[in-house]
Structures are given as structure tokens and as C-alpha cells.
Amino acid sequence: MKTGIVYILLCSDETLYTGVTSNLENRLFQHHEGFLIGYTHSRRPLTLLWNSEEMGIQDAILLEKQIKGWGRAKKYAFMAGDVPKLKELSLPFRDKK
Secondary structure, three states, rough: EEEEEEEEOOOOOOOOEEEOOOOHHHHHHHHHHOOOOOOOHHHOOOEEEEEEEEEEEEHHHHHHHHHHHOHHHHHHHHHHHHHHHHHHOOOOOOOOO
């Protein structure tokens, strides 16, 4: 069974990048050395903030997509394991009239 690891990087411009890979050490090397032309290439140096445990590749891809849909605050709450904040940030916005 193919496996994957989801990871979140802090870029030099303070943005967050979320990715998935089957080999985290190799992927970080590729990001740091600029071998991957894309979002992180011009935003080096990069810092690994979080990574998941190894999981089935389909689950990893789904988690990556879910995290990519979140705002910055929710990503930080997730990485910190702050469940109450995650729940708060998951509530739909309400009209404050």
C-alpha cells in the first residue's frame, strides 16, 4: 500500500505551504535546494512547522486538500492541537445585525 505524509512549511514571506509526499526527508531537501519550481521556490528559506504520521496516500491527499482550504488561524490551531479554537474557526460566519 502506498503511503503519504502531509506537511506544512513556513515560507520566508510568512505564508504557509501545505504539501503531501511519500518521502518527507527527500521532499524537504527538494524544497530547500530549489529543485521544485513552484510556490516555495522563491519563498526560501523554509521551516517545517508540522507533519502528519504516515497514512494511506488517499487519506493524505484528502487531508492536504482539507488543510489547504483553511485560513491561517485555523492551520495554526490545528498544528497546536487547539481543539476548541479549531471548532470555533469551523463555525460558519454569522451576520452580526
